[in-house]
Amino acid sequence: MSPFPSTTLTCLLALLIPQVSATVGVLDIDNLLQPTLQPPSTPFAPTKDPWSHEPHCTKSTSLATLGQKFCVYTTNTTGPHGLSLIFRPRSATEATQYLNDNPLHSFLTQKEAQRLYVRGQPWKIVDIPGKAKGVVATRRIEQYETFMLDQAAVVMDMDAENALDSAQNRRLLKRAVDQLRVPSRIRDLSAAHAGSEGSDGKEEEEEEEEEGRLEESIMKTNAFGSTVAEVSTRALYPLISRVNHACNPNSFVLFSRAGVSLAIKAYRAIEPGEEITISYLLLGLPSKQRAHLLSRWGFNCSCALCTLPADERTASDLRRTLITRNEAKILELAEAYDLDAAIALGEESVEMIKEEQNWSLLTDEYAMLAMLWLEKGDRETAEKYGKMTHRLLADLGFLGVGEERESWRLEQVLESIGGLGGKGVSWKKSPLRG
Numbered sequence: 001m002s003p004f005p006s007t008t009l010t011c012l013l014a015l016l017i018p019q020v021s022a023t024v025g026v027l028d029i030d031n032l033l034q035p036t037l038q039p040p041s042t043p044f045a046p047t048k049d050p051w052s053h054e055p056h057c058t059k060s061t062s063l064a065t066l067g068q069k070f071c072v073y074t075t076n077t078t079g080p081h082g083l084s085l086i087f088r089p090r091s092a093t094e095a096t097q098y099l100n101d102n103p104l105h106s107f108l109t110q111k112e113a114q115r116l117y118v119r120g121q122p123w124k125i126v127d128i129p130g131k132a133k134g135v136v137a138t139r140r141i142e143q144y145e146t147f148m149l150d151q152a153a154v155v156m157d158m159d160a161e162n163a164l165d166s167a168q169n170r171r172l173l174k175r176a177v178d179q180l181r182v183p184s185r186i187r188d189l190s191a192a193h194a195g196s197e198g199s200d201g202k203e204e205e206e207e208e209e210e211e212g213r214l215e216e217s218i219m220k221t222n223a224f225g226s227t228v229a230e231v232s233t234r235a236l237y238p239l240i241s242r243v244n245h246a247c248n249p250n251s252f253v254l255f256s257r258a259g260v261s262l263a264i265k266a267y268r269a270i271e272p273g274e275e276i277t278i279s280y281l282l283l284g285l286p287s288k289q290r291a292h293l294l295s296r297w298g299f300n301c302s303c304a305l306c307t308l309p310a311d312e313r314t315a316s317d318l319r320r321t322l323i324t325r326n327e328a329k330i331l332e333l334a335e336a337y338d339l340d341a342a343i344a345l346g347e348e349s350v351e352m353i354k355e356e357q358n359w360s361l362l363t364d365e366y367a368m369l370a371m372l373w374l375e376k377g378d379r380e381t382a383e384k385y386g387k388m389t390h391r392l393l394a395d396l397g398f399l400g401v402g403e404e405r406e407s408w409r410l411e412q413v414l415e416s417i418g419g420l421g422g423k424g425v426s427w428k429k430s431p432l433r434g
Helices: 007-016 089-098 103-107 110-119 158-163 166-178 183-187 202-209 213-222 287-297 310-335 339-356 359-376 379-395 402-406 410-416
Strands: 056-059 069-075 083-087 123-128 132-137 146-151 154-157 224-228 231-236 251-255 261-266
Touching: 056 166, 069 089, 069 158, 069 166, 083 089, 083 166, 103 146, 103 261, 154 158, 154 166, 158 166, 158 231, 166 183, 166 213, 183 213, 213 231, 224 251, 287 310, 310 339, 310 359, 339 359, 359 379, 379 410
Parallel strands: 083 154
Antiparallel strands: 056 069, 069 083, 123 132, 146 261, 154 231, 224 231, 251 261
16 A cells, blocks of 8 residues: 565665654644644653453454454544554553554654644545545645654454454454544545445445444555554554555655554645545556556556556556566676676666656665675765665655654665675675775
């Protein structure tokens, strides 16, 4: 559903990002996430037992997972919607430390939070022909601006889907939604947001007749994959779930480290009235692969990229295929120590990525080129690409906010990518090391 860093970049980020939390934030998240922004107030501090309802539990009757227990835990003092977890008891206990995961702290500096408050909410939810609901900009949104924040309302351990039968899962999901502050806010999402055209509403009426089927359908078509308390989950973010898909989107999502909060950031400037879009898929896929994967949501994509004239779409698919192949080929050439060929191929990929407007993919290419030029003995050029890597990572929000972001230095980037594979591993031979 959203662009994540690729394997190469993930290795780089694991070396660069320490496990510390930002300490900024001036607004109450409940107010910021509502349609009308309000003045700041004191954020909620969780208690030892934050649950608003008695946990409701179900045990697995499957032989493979016999006796495993999953429960609904709800707190209506977390976020603007309340939060229901469908977790094992031990995991729910671990998750209590993340219930005060305020997205203002994770995604905005104090200055950015103040500016967002003063300028007003830059988006609104509207009817979109053929897509049910969608989100459009109400003012110009600047490139790399973080402009939409949300917190999860329902978070479900993905193991529950396998350990429990379908009826058990649906009953837990229905209870999880029932116990939220405003259950209709979730149910109004409806499976229609998946983008299916021509729905007359009869399917939704039939789904409501079977307990929990509507909630299950909403979860499957609107939830994001997230990790909360080291548990792989499906997490439903009611506001951001209204944002529709495009294969070349103008925005992307960022997860907080706790996994409970989510933000949307602009890839490029977005004009008033323009629909805000994210990609439900990894970026850079050719059209046939995109169409196959999107069929899981039950719709045919009609975004600008998918509706290109046949010859332009074919050219785009070719570039996307070559970009993917080039990454493996560059590493192969680097291992053979054919640095000039590897560099030439990397620079070729940069131009194709720019032509495809897949800006986030440039981080890998810039990092690889910095690594190659450093190995070649040209530190000046290596620093140029290292600086480009650092700047883009920071703009995309992967280096934290405020002092956290500013603490990163170019030397750290170069040291982290100073060996083959980007992990600081020495090359077999090197002009820098003899």
